[in-house]
Structure formats: C-alpha cells, structure tokens
Amino acid sequence: MSDAPLVTVDGTPLKVSLGRAKRKAKIRALLLVAPLFLFILLTFFIPIMSMLLRSVDNENVAYTLPNTADLLAEWDVDSGDLPDEAVFAALAADFKAATVSKEDDINATKVGTRFNYEKSGFRSMFRKTNKIFEKGGVEPPYKEAFIKINKRWGDADYWRVMQREMRGKTDSYYLAAVDSGYTDDGERAMNKPGKRIYLKLYGRTLGISLLITCICLLLAYPVAYLLSILKSRTSNLLMILVLLPFWTSLLVRTSAWIALLQKEGVINSVLVSIGVIDDANRLLMIHNATGTIIAMVHVLLPFMILPLYSVMKTIPPSYMRAARSLGATPFTAFTKVYMPNTVPGIGAGAILVFILAIGYYITPALVGGQSGTLISNEIARHLETSLNWGLAAALGALLLVAVFALYLVYDKIVGIDNMKLG
Amino acid sequence: MSDTNEPLVRFVDVQKSYDGVTLVVKKFNLDMQKGEFLTMLGPSGSGKTTCLMMLAGFEPATHGEIFLQGQPINNVPPHKRGIGMVFQNYALFPHMTVAENLAFPLQVRNMSKSDTEDRVNKALDMVQLGEFGGRRPAQLSGGQQQRVAVARALVFDPDVVLMDEPLGALDKNLREQMQYEIKHIHENLGITVLYVTHDQSEALTMSNRIAVFDDGVVQQLAPPSTLYEKPENAFVAQFIGENNVLSGNVISIDGDSCHVDVGNNRSVHALKVNVNNVGDTSTLSIRPERVVLNPGSEYNNVFEGKVEELIYLGDHIRTRMVVCDDSDFIVKVPNSGELGQLREGDTVKVGWKMEDCRALD
Numbered sequence: 001m002s003d004a005p006l007v008t009v010d011g012t013p014l015k016v017s018l019g020r021a022k023r024k025a026k027i028r029a030l031l032l033v034a035p036l037f038l039f040i041l042l043t044f045f046i047p048i049m050s051m052l053l054r055s056v057d058n059e060n061v062a063y064t065l066p067n068t069a070d071l072l073a074e075w076d077v078d079s080g081d082l083p084d085e086a087v088f089a090a091l092a093a094d095f096k097a098a099t100v101s102k103e104d105d106i107n108a109t110k111v112g113t114r115f116n117y118e119k120s121g122f123r124s125m126f127r128k129t130n131k132i133f134e135k136g137g138v139e140p141p142y143k144e145a146f147i148k149i150n151k152r153w154g155d156a157d158y159w160r161v162m163q164r165e166m167r168g169k170t171d172s173y174y175l176a177a178v179d180s181g182y183t184d185d186g187e188r189a190m191n192k193p194g195k196r197i198y199l200k201l202y203g204r205t206l207g208i209s210l211l212i213t214c215i216c217l218l219l220a221y222p223v224a225y226l227l228s229i230l231k232s233r234t235s236n237l238l239m240i241l242v243l244l245p246f247w248t249s250l251l252v253r254t255s256a257w258i259a260l261l262q263k264e265g266v267i268n269s270v271l272v273s274i275g276v277i278d279d280a281n282r283l284l285m286i287h288n289a290t291g292t293i294i295a296m297v298h299v300l301l302p303f304m305i306l307p308l309y310s311v312m313k314t315i316p317p318s319y320m321r322a323a324r325s326l327g328a329t330p331f332t333a334f335t336k337v338y339m340p341n342t343v344p345g346i347g348a349g350a351i352l353v354f355i356l357a358i359g360y361y362i363t364p365a366l367v368g369g370q371s372g373t374l375i376s377n378e379i380a381r382h383l384e385t386s387l388n389w390g391l392a393a394a395l396g397a398l399l400l401v402a403v404f405a406l407y408l409v410y411d412k413i414v415g416i417d418n419m420k421l422g
Numbered sequence: 423m424s425d426t427n428e429p430l431v432r433f434v435d436v437q438k439s440y441d442g443v444t445l446v447v448k449k450f451n452l453d454m455q456k457g458e459f460l461t462m463l464g465p466s467g468s469g470k471t472t473c474l475m476m477l478a479g480f481e482p483a484t485h486g487e488i489f490l491q492g493q494p495i496n497n498v499p500p501h502k503r504g505i506g507m508v509f510q511n512y513a514l515f516p517h518m519t520v521a522e523n524l525a526f527p528l529q530v531r532n533m534s535k536s537d538t539e540d541r542v543n544k545a546l547d548m549v550q551l552g553e554f555g556g557r558r559p560a561q562l563s564g565g566q567q568q569r570v571a572v573a574r575a576l577v578f579d580p581d582v583v584l585m586d587e588p589l590g591a592l593d594k595n596l597r598e599q600m601q602y603e604i605k606h607i608h609e610n611l612g613i614t615v616l617y618v619t620h621d622q623s624e625a626l627t628m629s630n631r632i633a634v635f636d637d638g639v640v641q642q643l644a645p646p647s648t649l650y651e652k653p654e655n656a657f658v659a660q661f662i663g664e665n666n667v668l669s670g671n672v673i674s675i676d677g678d679s680c681h682v683d684v685g686n687n688r689s690v691h692a693l694k695v696n697v698n699n700v701g702d703t704s705t706l707s708i709r710p711e712r713v714v715l716n717p718g719s720e721y722n723n724v725f726e727g728k729v730e731e732l733i734y735l736g737d738h739i740r741t742r743m744v745v746c747d748d749s750d751f752i753v754k755v756p757n758s759g760e761l762g763q764l765r766e767g768d769t770v771k772v773g774w775k776m777e778d779c780r781a782l783d
Binding site: 316318319321322323324325326327328329330332333336337340341343 | 479501504514516526527530
C-alpha cells in the first residue's frame with residue numbers, strides 16, 4: 001500500500017467525497033436544533049449573560065458624572081485634602097446636565113443610590129443636591145456651596161469612595177457578596193462579624209441542599225427498586241402516583257404542607273390529641289429549616305426516583321441471582337453487585353436534586369421563615385425589594401460558580417460519563 | 423459419602439405452581455449421579471428451567487423434596503447450596519473486570535489473596551482467556567463472555583454446575599464450538615452438570631443422559647442414542663430428530679411385534695413399544711434415513727410412494743413423498759452420484775424393516 005490518499009473512482013479524494021456526502025446530514029441536524037437553539041439564546045443565555053455583567057457594571061456613574069470622573073481620577077486620595085475647586089465645578093456641571101437630560105441612564109439620584117451601597121449617607125447627599133440643581137443650581141465658589149448643601153461633601157472619605165467607583169468596572173458587588181467591602185482607608189476587608197450574612201447563607205444553602213439530596217436518595221432508593229421489580233402494570237400505576245405531585249401546582253403543594261405542619265396544623269393537633277406531646281409544647285415544623293427540608297424533599301423526590309428507576313430497570317435480575325449462586329449473602333450481593341450498578345442513577349438523581357435544591361426559591365420563601373431561607377431568597381429580595389441588581393447578580397454568579405465547582409468535583413469522583421438520566 | 427451409590431442430586435415428587443391453578447412441574451423425579459452431564463430438553467414453557475431454578479434455590483418447590491448429597495435443601499438459601507450457575511445472558515458483573523468476576527465467589531468465601539489469584543489464573547487458563555483478566559466483560563466477544571461465565575461457575579469447585587441455555591445467544595458456529603469446549607471441560611474436570619436447552623442437537627452432543635420435558639412431565643429420561651433409536655412415545659419421537667408418522671389401529675399383536683392398519687387395508691408390521699390391545703389407535707414412527715427406495719426382500723414393509731418434492735442438500739436428497747396417504751413422508755436418499763434418478767411425480771417402491779418402525783401410543 002502506498003501512502004497516497006485514497007480516491008474515489010472519478011478521482012476525487014475520498015475525504016472530500018465523504019465530506020460532501022455528510023454535509024447534507026449535518027445541515028439537516030443543524031436545522032433541527034436551530035429553533036430551540038435560537039430560543040435558548042434569546043430567552044436564556046443572553047439575559048443571563050447581561051445579568052452577570054451587571055455584577056461588575058458601574059458604567060452609569062461615569063456616564064452621569066463624566067467631567068467629575070475625568071478630573072477626580074487625578075486627585076491623590078492619600079493627601080488628606082479635599083479635591084480642588086475644579087472638581088467641584090465639574091460636579092456642578094454634571095449635576096446641571098443631569099437635571100436637564102432626558103436619558104434614563106443619566107440620573108444623579110440613581111448614582112447616589114449606587115454610592116450608598118458602598119457608604120451610607122450618599123443617597124440623601126445626592127438627592128438633596130439634585131433638588132437644589134433642579135431649582136436652579138448653585139453659584140461659585142462651588143466647594144463651599146456644595147458643603148453648604150450637605151456637609152458630607154467636605155468629607156474626604158466620601159470622595160475616596162466616589163473616586164474608586166467612578167471606574168467602569170467594579171468589584172464591590174462581589175466583595176459585598178462574600179461579606180467584605182472597603183474600609184474607610186480603601187482596603188478590602190471582611191465585614192465585622194455581626195454584619196456577615198451571605199457566607200452564612202451560602203453555607204446554609206449548600207448544607208440544606210446536601211441534606212435534602214441525602215434524604216431524597218434514602219427515600220427514593222427503595223421505592224425505585226420496588227418499581228423496577230414489579231410487573232409493569234403495577235409499576236405503571238405506582239409510577240403515576242410518583243408523578244402525581246407534578247400535576248399539582250407547586251404553590252398548592254407547599255400550602256398543603258403549611259396546613260399540615262403549622263403550630264395549629266393537622267400533625268400537631270393529632271399528636272396533641274393522642275397525647276404524644278402536650279398542648280404547650282407543639283412542635284415547630286414550619287417557617288424554619290425543618291419546614292424547608294420537609295417541603296423540598298417532597299417536591300424534589302420524583303427527580304431522584306426517575307433516574308434511579310430507569311437505571312434499575314436495566315439491571316437484569318440474573319445479576320443478583322448470579323451473585324447469590326456464587327455464594328454471596330443477600331446483603332453482600334446487594335452491596336457488591338447491585339448497588340455499584342445503580343451508581344449512574346444515584347449520580348444523576350443526586351446531581352439533579354442538588355442543583356434544583358441549591359437554586360430553589362418558592363418553597364423556602366413560603367415555609368422557610370428565618371432559619372430556612374436560602375441564598376436564592378436573598379437574591380430575589382435584592383431584585384425585587386432593595387433593587388440592588390448588581391449585588392443580586394454577583395450573588396447569582398457566585399452560586400453558578402459554586403455549582404460548576406461541585407460539578408467538576410462530581411466529575412472527578414464519579415465521572416460524568418457514568419451518569420444516566422433516562 | 424457413606425453410600426457410593428447415593429445420587430448427588432435427587433428430586434422426589436417435586437411439583438411447582440406459580441398461580442395455584444396450574445402445575446408448571448407435575449411430579450418431577452430425578453436421580454443424578456456424580457460426574458454426570460444431564461440435560462433437560464424440552465420446548466419453552468415445559469418446566470425445565472423451573473426445575474433448574476428450584477435446584478439453585480431461586481424458586482421454592484410447591485411440593486416435594488430436593489436432595490443434594492443426601493441432604494434436603496428445600497430450606498437452604500441459594501448462597502449456601504454451593505451450586506455453580508451459568509445464565510443465559512451470562513450475568514457477568516459489568517462493573518468488575520474478568521478477574522474480579524472470577525474472584526468474586528472466592529472473596530465471599532474469605533479465601534486468601536494468593537489462593538484467590540492462583541485459582542483465578544487457573545480458571546482463566548482453562549478457558550483460554552489468560553490475558554483477558556484485566557478487561558471488562560463488555561470488552562469481550564459473546565463467546566469469550568460465555569467462557570468467563572463458565573469459568574466463574576466452576577472456580578469455587580461447586581458440587582453441581584447448572585447451565586440455563588448458556589449458548590442461546592451465540593451464533594451457530596460459535597455455539598457448536600462452545601458445545602465441544604463445555605463437553606471437554608466436563609470430561610477433564612469430572613464435574614457434574616445439569617444443563618437446560620431447547621436445542622436437541624446441543625443435548626445430543628453433550629449429554630450422558632437427557633430428560634425430555636413436555637407439559638411439566640419428563641417424557642423420557644435416557645442416553646442420547648436410546649432417545650433417538652428407541653423413543654418411548656410420540657412426543658419424544660417427534661421432538662428428537664426427524665420422524666415420519668403414520669397412524670392407524672392395531673389389528674394383531676404377536677410377541678414383540680404387531681400389525682397396524684393404516685387405512686385402505688394396508689397393514690404395517692411394526693415393533694410393539696407401547697400398544698397393549700388389539701383395536702388401540704397407534705402412532706407409527708419411522709426415521710427418514712431408515713426408509714429405502716426399491717427395497718429388497720428382507721424388508722417386511724413395502725409400499726408405493728409418489729414423489730412430491732425433491733430438495734437437494736448435498737450429501738443427501740430430501741424427498742417428500744405420499745406414502746400410505748401421508749403426504750409429509752420424508753425419505754433421505756443418499757447422494758450416490760446418480761443424480762436425476764428421481765423425478766417429481768414418479769411412483770417408486772419404498773420399504774422399511776419392522777425393527778425400525780415403532781408402534782407408539
């Protein structure tokens with residue numbers, strides 16, 4: 001055989017010919033996925049990316065205060081002096097421009113709110129100043145005029161924050177998301193112990209998700225096993241029962257748990273009436289971590305049962321029989337032969353439940369109370385109530401990173417190829 | 423063992439029902455000697471696999487006792503019976519390597535590491551898979567997996583090895599090759615094998631004795647040659663090998679032989695096997711290769727046959743004829759080089775000896 005490339009009968013190289021033959025199939029495959037791909041791109045990928053960008057975005061500060069930003073960059077923070085008159089003049093010009101601007105992004109009050117995340121006092125300082133400029137503005141000398149409006153304009157610490165946050169990109173949201181921030185000296189540092197909330201919430205979210213995953217696995221394994229060995233008629237019926245929760249709204253199911261678990265609820269009342277607990281010591285099972293765990297295990301259980309079932313269904317009963325005939329006790333046969341073969345199902349179920357749990361929002365919001373809320377509830381709060389979208393985005397991005405990290409760990413330990421979803 | 427004649431495996435009046443309405447196994451009795459290769463042969467649903475599963479301990483007997491080395495084992499769990507088993511789909515553990523699969527029965531018996539290794543290597547060599555110990559079962563071909571399954575069932579020296587249609591998933595050539603291999607392993611190691619199959623040629627190739635099952639009953643239990651030469655009833659005659667069937671009424675009985683009227687006053691002289699009275703209906707069984715064309719005077723039964731169809735099969739020509747109103751009468755005409763002697767539509771004389779024609783129920 002020579003090393004010359006193979007050619008077809010008419011002399012075209014074989015590779016070219018094969019590529020031509022396959023191109024049609026490739027185009028068809030692309031066309032088949034194109035609608036879904038576009039949908040995902042437009043409704044999922046792009047919004048998430050733009051949301052993630054918000055976690056470092058600081059553009060509208062420099063956009064609203066362009067002249068100030070330019071001049072303030074040259075100011076030496078550590079001199080201990082206030083910026084000179086020119087900076088104040090630029091600030092006045094910027095405020096003036098902002099009051100007459102029709103653009104949404106140019107808004108001095110919003111910038112004040114933005115600065116207020118870094119140091120409290122900015123919001124009222126900017127609002128008050130903005131009001132003055134709406135009424136006509138101030139006369140030079142600007143430094144004195146500004147300090148007259150609000151004495152914080154004369155505080156170098158505020159100017160330090162302004163100078164830092166004039167830049168287009170900021171890390172302050174991420175710092176806030178891990179309970180850190182800048183000190184008055186401009187150093188990055190952890191918040192005071194009493195002011196740390198997010199790390200604790202991340203820890204709680206991971207802990208509760210892990211616990212929920214374990215409980216789901218323990219509960220689902222025997223059920224999935226039973227389903228896999230029953231005759232198909234019975235197992236189909238039971239499978240409908242497993243899927244039944246999906247037919248009911250999540251809100252209804254969660255509300256039902258409230259009715260069951262609350263202090264005056266069904267379970268407590270029954271326990272009191274049969275004398276297991278006395279009336280004064282009713283169990284607290286809802287609006288705390290317990291409630292979150294119970295309700296979420298219920299919601300997420302099918303996601304564990306289904307992959308386990310689909311894997312168990314493919315394990316022939318002859319494996320167990322072979323193990324028994326080779327001399328293994330039922331227990332050994334189960335642990336050494338059956339269980340290792342269900343690992344792909346355990347992996348798939350665990351990763352599904354865990355990832356769903358880690359970002360779960362509605363159930364902990366309804367039944368979580370103080371000790372049962374998760375990081376997603378805090379993200380929602382920043383999106384809806386405090387309107388600090390940058391912080392919400394940073395918290396979300398960190399959650400995403402955590403999930404990816406866990407995924408890599410999982411891949412390292414179990415191997416992602418070993419997963420079987422159905 | 424105190425009594426050397428004591429059978430290794432013994433089924434006594436074993437019955438099995440799954441639903442409480444029908445019996446899958448009706449009164450099964452079997453004595454199996456040490457070192458024997460016994461095959462349970464029968465169509466699917468005849469109860470043979472159920473008997474195997476009862477011996478292995480995966481199905482409880484509804485009635486009756488099963489003995490292993492003289493001990494009743496009805497209440498002994500499968501893992502304490504010491505019975506090796508080869509499954510139809512091999513049931514090799516996919517998450518273990520070949521060597522780990524073989525080591526499994528030794529590990530659960532707490533055998534030392536070095537002994538385990540020795541035995542595993544020996545077993546692998548026995549099935550000519552010495553270099554495959556580190557592979558996963560999925561990386562082996564069907565035949566190799568089959569060998570591993572056999573080796574695994576033997577590696578812990580079980581008293582009996584059960585094989586449940588182990589060659590069913592292999593193609594024809596490989597199946598025949600494996601038949602010889604299993605037969606040789608049986609001969610070399612002197613193991614006791616209880617084998618289940620629905621393939622009669624497999625049973626004939628490998629077995630010392632064959633139990634032909636039908637409808638939950640053993641129809642005949644005999645060595646292969648006896649089964650073929652001397653079937654005791656019409657089912658066995660039909661199931662083992664090819665068979666021409668004529669039916670009629672017994673008109674006279676004379677010692678070991680009898681005459682059977684197959685219609686139109688044609689009387690066939692046949693060996694009396696299980697007909698008892700004059701007037702009984704009887705099925706006559708004649709093997710196709712025992713029928714000759716243009717018979718000589720030593721043939722007691724000579725009839726006219728009309729050739730319907732000729733099928734050329736190389737070493738012989740399979741000829742379908744109408745003989746005594748039976749239009750499915752097959753004669754195997756040896757290919758003696760004189761092709762073209764017979765034509766479709768010809769009428770020829772066919773004949774067979776009395777001893778080759780068995781009058782069955």
